[in-house]
Amino acid sequence: MSGSILGDLPVLPLAESFALTAAYKTDSSPNKVNLGQGVYRDKWCQPWVLPSVRAAEELLHKERVNHEYLAIQGDESFNQKARELLFDSRISQQKNIRTVQTIAGTGANYLAASFCARHIRPKKVFISNPTWDNHYEIWKTAGPEITQQLYPYYNSNERCLDFGGMVKELEKGEENDVVVLHPCAHNPTGHDPTRDQWKSIAEVIARRRLFVVFDSAYQGFASGDPDADAWAIRHFYSIFFSDVSVSQKPLPAGMIVCQSFSKNFGLYGERIGALHLVSPPSVSTQGAFTHLTQLARAQISCPSLFGARIVNTILSDNSLRQTWEQDVKTMALRIRDVRSALRSELERIETKGDWSHIERQIGMFSYTGLSRQQVEMLKNQYHIYMLGNGRMSMSGLNEENVAYVAQAIKDVVECEP
Numbered sequence: 001m002s003g004s005i006l007g008d009l010p011v012l013p014l015a016e017s018f019a020l021t022a023a024y025k026t027d028s029s030p031n032k033v034n035l036g037q038g039v040y041r042d043k044w045c046q047p048w049v050l051p052s053v054r055a056a057e058e059l060l061h062k063e064r065v066n067h068e069y070l071a072i073q074g075d076e077s078f079n080q081k082a083r084e085l086l087f088d089s090r091i092s093q094q095k096n097i098r099t100v101q102t103i104a105g106t107g108a109n110y111l112a113a114s115f116c117a118r119h120i121r122p123k124k125v126f127i128s129n130p131t132w133d134n135h136y137e138i139w140k141t142a143g144p145e146i147t148q149q150l151y152p153y154y155n156s157n158e159r160c161l162d163f164g165g166m167v168k169e170l171e172k173g174e175e176n177d178v179v180v181l182h183p184c185a186h187n188p189t190g191h192d193p194t195r196d197q198w199k200s201i202a203e204v205i206a207r208r209r210l211f212v213v214f215d216s217a218y219q220g221f222a223s224g225d226p227d228a229d230a231w232a233i234r235h236f237y238s239i240f241f242s243d244v245s246v247s248q249k250p251l252p253a254g255m256i257v258c259q260s261f262s263k264n265f266g267l268y269g270e271r272i273g274a275l276h277l278v279s280p281p282s283v284s285t286q287g288a289f290t291h292l293t294q295l296a297r298a299q300i301s302c303p304s305l306f307g308a309r310i311v312n313t314i315l316s317d318n319s320l321r322q323t324w325e326q327d328v329k330t331m332a333l334r335i336r337d338v339r340s341a342l343r344s345e346l347e348r349i350e351t352k353g354d355w356s357h358i359e360r361q362i363g364m365f366s367y368t369g370l371s372r373q374q375v376e377m378l379k380n381q382y383h384i385y386m387l388g389n390g391r392m393s394m395s396g397l398n399e400e401n402v403a404y405v406a407q408a409i410k411d412v413v414e415c416e417p
Helices: 016-026 051-063 076-087 104-120 134-142 163-170 195-208 231-240 243-247 286-299 306-316 318-348 372-382 402-415
Strands: 097-103 124-129 147-152 178-181 211-216 255-260 272-278 365-367 391-393
Touching: 051 306, 051 318, 076 097, 076 231, 076 255, 076 272, 076 306, 097 104, 097 286, 104 134, 104 211, 104 255, 104 272, 104 286, 124 134, 124 163, 134 147, 147 163, 163 195, 195 231, 211 231, 231 255, 272 286, 272 306, 306 318, 318 402, 372 402
Parallel strands: 124 147, 124 178, 178 211, 211 255
Antiparallel strands: 097 272, 255 272, 365 391
16 A cells, blocks of 8 residues: 555654653743753853854854855864864874764764774674663664663762773673763763773773774863863873874774764754764774765765854954853853752752762753652642753753752652652
8 A cells, every 4th residue: 555654654752852842842830940951051041152152153244154065074174173172282183083074963973873883893882871862872773783782870879970880891892892981071960980980991991992982062061171071082092092002002993082062162053063083093094084974975965064164263263262261161160050059959958868969960961860750740740841860951940940949859859658
């Protein structure tokens, strides 16, 4: 029967974060609070265009730029500035790093998974448990034959990083298996390894010869210091892929870093990102780079122009760069302040339990420890929206609603049998 194949396809649910946003928008309650969507909001809980971005927009408008196609690999000036931001100006000049502009961080992750599936051919991809939910979907789509192996990341009893469990699981990896790592502001837990722990993780990766894919979505946004937030990536480069590392054995076959400009530049809808492919210094990247661009050509043909121009304009101008550095500090400090305010209010009203983890975490999200039943109660009874796993987007809080949210959390926690 004509059309029967299409008619037999089941209706799939909308991704949870998008479904939450849709439900929030239709909620008519004056008390509603959106703690689900991973976007920055100002102290009035409104979208914020970074002053550096606004200034760059005005400069581009005056230049009366055109709208021609970019090359498949993207804007070379943007790619260079993206590398410098991530690796620093010295490392970014090395010939063993090649860059492809992507459709934000999601596009970079999908391109990375597609490339690994075809050319690294891992048996397993190690993904943290929990993680950004789209990691699962990306690897299922791009590498359906690759087993997704979840490594422990979060200790729910102590509400901290399960470092021991993480390392123990990664020790099971085989040569060229892929491990996906968050360099800072882990989504959703907000818990990052210490520098000493990163060094131990690197030792395991070298010994097991794993292929690393870093997903860098919050550089600068996490701590307010772009260099500090890139420390893990730069450490991995220095010990594995710098000239000094040539004599070290064993070495990973390479590394990919997926870089997003959605959060740290507030360019959510412009979809700006980059993928950086890193090889050992003795290995040419030319062949691998052509395979990357071939995949990019098949997926998107060429990337977005306007957002890349904004990022490049900011990072190429000393004054705008300084403004942007202040912008990320503004965002990081506001998130830090609302973390402190929520914890203080929960403790002031004597909410059952220990809430110190809210301030120990970093970045946009707090992994609150609330159960799915408690989250559902918050939505249905108090019109407070967050992911079912208890992940709260901190930027949805401000001075006006933090007491309301804290009281609602106290109520649902104490309602539990």
